[in-house]
Amino acid sequence: SLPKGASALDFAYEIHTEIGNKAIGAKINYKLNPISAVLMSGDQVEIITSDISKPEREWLSFVRTSKAKEAIKNALKTESTNRIQKGMEMLDSKLKEIGVSPNAEVFKKLFLANDVLNKDELYSRIELGIINLDNLKKILKKNINKNVIKYWDLKLIGKKNGSQENPKSRKKIDTSVPFLLRENVENAKQSYEIATCCNPIPGDEVTGYISPEGPIIIHKPKCYEAIRLMSSEGDRIIAVKWAIHKLVSFLARISMTGIDRIGLVRDITTIISSELKVNMTGINISVQKGIFQGTIDLYVHHTKDLNNLILKISNIKGIESVKRVEDFSINNNNNNNQS
16 A cells, blocks of 8 residues: 555556656546646556656655655666766767876866866766767867866855854855856755746746855746845845756746647647656646646756747647746645756
8 A cells, every 4th residue: 555645656666666667647537647646545547658758856756655766766876877887988988089098187177177076977967968078179288277266166154043144155156257057967066946936947047146045046037036136135146047957857837728629638748748758747727618728837957848848739739829837836836846
C-alpha cells in the first residue's frame, strides 16, 4: 500500500523501476492526469509510458515513497556519471587534436573562460553542448587575468540574531556588470532564487533584488512586487542576465480555449510529454456547452521552448487560442515543483 499523498509516479515505481523511469502520465479512473497527481484510496490507475522518457530532478519533489526516491536518484546519478565520462572523453580528444596535455594550467583557463567551478561541471557542460570546444585553442592561448571577479566566490551576509546588516557586505557584488544567473550543474553554488510571484524563466527580461537574507531574488521588471521594491529599496536592485540553462527547468503556465472534441486532451498531452519531452505538473480543464478551457503547469528551460510548445498546441484541431500566463503565484498551485 502507498502512503497518504502518494503520486501516480509512486505507484509506477511500485510496479517496476523501469515503468517509473519511463512514466509520462497516468489515467486515474479513466481520466488523463500528470504523473504528479495525488492518488486516493480506491483509484483505478493506468500508467502511460514512453521509451524516450527519463527521470527528471523535479520528480523528487512530489514522490513520497523511499523506493521511488531511491530509483530516481540512482537514475539521475547514472545519467550524471555517464555525462561526465563522455564530456571528459570529448575534451581529451580535442586536447590531443591540438597537441595539448591536460594539466592544472589548462583547466584553470577552461574554468575561468567557461564560468565553471570544477572538472565535473566542465565535463557536463561539454557533453550537453553548453561549452563549445571549437575555440579551445584560442582560450588556452589567453593569459589569465587574476583580477577577474567571479560571482560564485561572493557571499551575501544577511541579518543574524537581530543585528544590523553589514552594508560593506553588499559591496562584494560588482554592480558595474550584470549578475550572471548560472545554472546549478553538478551541485555548483547558487546564490539566487526565482520569485514565486511572477515566475520568470530564461529568456524573460529580469531584474535582481538583493534580499537582506542573502540570495538575490529574480523578478520580472513589470512584476508588482518588483515595482514596489524598486520604489522603496532601489539601492538593492541590480542588473542580472541569464546564462544558458539546459539541465534545470523552470515553472511556467499556459492557458487554452477551444471547441471540445474526443481526443483533444490526449493530443495536447502527447505533444507536451512525448513529442517535446516537457514535464507537466498540473492540468486544470473544464468544458461547458462544448467550449473547452484549461491551464497546464509545466517545466521548460527557456522561453524559446515555451513559444515552440505554444505554436505546436495552437495547430491542434479544435484549439482556438493558447498563450502563456505571465503572472501567477506558485502558492496557488498544488504541484509547485522547482528544480
